[in-house]
Amino acid sequence: MAGLVVLIVLVAALVMWWRLNVSIVRLHSRVDEAWSDVLAQLQRRADLVPSLVELVRGYVTHEETVLRQMVEAWSGLLHAQDPGRAADAEAELSRAVHATYAVSERYPQLRASSNFLHLQRELVHTEDKVVASRRFYNGAVREFNSHIATWPGSSVAHRHGWQTAEFFTATTAAADPPVVDLGR
Amino acid sequence: MSDRSPHASQVWAELLRGAKHSRIELWLAVLFLLSGVIGLVAILSAGAFSNNGAGVFWIAWTLAGCYLFVRIWRRTIGVARARAYAQAHGLEPLIYRRADHYPGMLFTHDAARIIEGVRTLSRHFVEIGNFEHFQDPMQLRPFGYVRMSLPRHVPHIAVVARRNGPLLPFDMKRTQRLSLEGDFDRHFTLYAPARYETDALHIFSPDVMERFLADAPGFTCELVDDELYLYSRKPLDIGGRMTIERIEHLLRPLAAKLGHQLDLYADDRVPDDVAHPIAPGGRRLVGPVATAGAMIAVSVLLILVRIYLLRG
Structure with a gap:
């Protein structure tokens, strides 16, 4: 009888180990999925920037610095590989885009342009989507990290070489871009 | 919707105008309760409260009547209040x-x-x-x-x-x-x-x-x-x-x-020309499915027990 009990305990432990590993893999794939969602939203946002630059350039003649900053931020975002850098680049781009909105206040023709209004609306919408995807990603990372940081998940994670994932958090002062009011 | 509650008279009017079966239910509950009270009073006045558990029976009957009455009254009054509120606010x-x-x-x-x-x-x-x-x-x-x-x-x-x-x-x-x-x-x-x-x-x-x-x-x-x-x-x-x-x-x-x-x-996953x-x-969200892990674990345990029993 004792042999059977030992056997059952062993099998139960193995199953538990296997289940823990499966749940870690599942949580990690969720982090990956959330990260690809963040990248998709960032790409979507980045795709709008060249149109904005071109449009603004057509109306604005003495604001090259603002446009250059936007192009640099855009380029930085396209080349960002890890969550930390991507978050910094995204914050930088937000700052540059909002600086462009501020500049546009001085050009009534630009403000009145339907293309500009449409683009501005699209950018704000995409910005909302970026925020949502960032929340999803950070939630997935939080869950994954807490799972592999607490026992018994920590033992399984250590054995299989899982490491904590990085949060999508900007380290620069531009982390909280100003709010744009579209008159809604 | 306005937050003005219906007046008591409006609720009362709706109560009287309400569905016939609700009024019948209410009257039945009243009769049930009254019969319990009458039974209780009768055995108390006859001094037969503790005879063969008669007291307990009539107390239980009265309590059940109370419960039934309160439940049906609440529901009926709730319906009447909703009717009166809808009437008063064009809903x-x-x-x-x-x-x-x-x-x-x-x-x-x-x-x-x-x-x-x-x-x-x-x-x-x-x-x-x-x-x-x-x-x-x-x-x-x-x-x-x-x-x-x-x-x-x-x-x-x-x-x-x-x-x-x-x-x-x-x-x-x-x-x-x-x-x-x-x-x-x-x-x-x-x-x-x-x-x-x-x-x-x-x-x-x-x-x-x-x-x-x-x-x-x-x-x-x-x-x-x-x-x-x-x-x-x-x-x-x-x-x-x-x-x-x-x-x-x-x-x-x-x-x-x-x-x-x-x-x-x-x-974004839906093309513009699709109906939904x-x-x-x-x-739709989906409910849980039996996990493969649990099924495998149970199967393995059953096999082990079977092997052990055959060997024993």
Whole structure:
């Protein structure tokens, strides 16, 4: 009888180990999925920037610095590989885009342009989507990290070489871009 | 909806005008209660209270009569109040009406019936009421609900209030649960279909979540098709000033914030020419499936026990 009990305990432990590993893999794939969602939203946002630059350039003649900053931020975002850098680049781009909105206040023709209004609306919408995807990603990372940081998940994670994932958090002062009011 | 409660005379008039079967039910409950009281008085005056448990029998009879009377009275008065409120404010009264065609999860569960409720007549409606599953003996208690139309279709999202317990008819598949920042996770659990997590968080922005935490701690919320549902474990006092005020206080800003979030919402997975605005994968949340792990574990254990027994 004792042999059977030992056997059952062993099998139960193995199953538990296997289940823990499966749940870690599942949580990690969720982090990956959330990260690809963040990248998709960032790409979507980045795709709008060249149109904005071109449009603004057509109306604005003495604001090259603002446009250059936007192009640099855009380029930085396209080349960002890890969550930390991507978050910094995204914050930088937000700052540059909002600086462009501020500049546009001085050009009534630009403000009145339907293309500009449409683009501005699209950018704000995409910005909302970026925020949502960032929340999803950070939630997935939080869950994954807490799972592999607490026992018994920590033992399984250590054995299989899982490491904590990085949060999508900007380290620069531009982390909280100003709010744009579209008159809604 | 206005928060003005119906006058007592209006409620009384509706009570008298109400459905015949409700009045019969009420009279039967009164008779039941009275017979209990008469029986109790009779055995007390005859000094036979402790004879063969007669006292216990008549006390139990009277208590059952009290329970029945209170229950039927509450329901009848609730219906009358809802009718009077609807009458006074130009709303549509919903009395003992089948509701199993509503897309909300609690309504599709068995035979759902609205006991009493009111609905605005506009195309973008708001509906407040109480309902029950009248064929499910385990669900005899009525639930309160608020139903509101949304400006556009959304993926199926559920925000389950933890204090409400297992209010929804089935547990959601765990992979649909989203981890959220701040205090929200302590009070609510948010579920969204797989691959619709970002959409759900776009709709449930921090502003909307804040609104929920502040004003709807006991409500479970569901967004399905183009409707929003709020479920309360306790029935709502339809026509009661406090109820309408509370619902208005919650709905007005919530609707404004949700409207803002939904303003530009569109499911990117659906081409423009497709009839339904949400892709099939996002239309409904799914319940849990038996995990392969548990099945394998049970099978292995059974095989081991069998081998052991054969060897023994």
